[in-house]
Amino acid sequence: MNHRGRFQAQGDTLEESEPWAQNTPLKIADGRQKSGDLKDKIPVRKQFIRRKAFLECRKFIDMAYKNGGINVEDIGKPLKKSFVKNQLERVDIEIHKGHAFV
């Protein structure tokens, strides 16, 4: 697959992810959907702790879209971002290959 990455929710007692691996770049709507799906996957209490982290993650996706997305292919470097709340509770975005948020 030419376009790969994942959203992750991590913490002391949590590890959930929402990956993508496809032949076309990840569209902005699908990126928003996946981050929303990840949020829905985790217990409400853990969602609450991470609500600002999810918000920052969503803002980053929107910002990326306004700037042509993220293209890790041309630069040859992956993307890793962590939105940290409450010391160890966080939401991560990783793009390993291709183009996302277009």
Added chain:
Amino acid sequence: MADLSKYKHFLIDRDLYLENKLFWKGIVENITGSKNEEWLITTFANGEDFFDGNPIYSAIFENEKKAIRLIQWEDSLENPLFTAWRTKFEFKDTSFDELSIGLVLNERTFGDAECLLKSFISNDPKSEVKLLSINQSYLEANAMREAKAEELYSYSIREDALAITNEAYVVKIQALEILNRNLRPIKEKKSGGIAKGYTSVK
């Protein structure tokens, strides 16, 4: 020792941001004794830098199968003062050990970050213990910041709710005034009991 306070507003001054990035590059190169290039992308597809400190600097050491990632936050209650974690990840079909550090830069957090970086890069067997111990030392400070941020957040919600209630009250008064203007007294019935009240004007 550099004057770290000058990086306080690193997110609103792009020259300062780049200087701050070079500061971390210098620190890491001083520890490793070699030149390092950032290994994580920090630009959008149109070439614009994120300029958000996430990460402010990163480096990979392919021979040692290690990587570091430094995230710097502005000094806001929304952000923890310091936290660090280690993870494994796959890169070029090889498993790497990554140390990530998130911090609000000050002398104490810088000292702890430097300690963890040195310990991690030099394969110190106590590296994991140091990480746990340093994280532990920030638990209380981070919890206090979080609680204060929550308090301010709740307060802002209460203020918003109060503003909405006040607005609803004003609308209600206006509606009553309009209603009153459109009402006229009902004439007393000629027969039967006394009926007092109002009826709407047609």
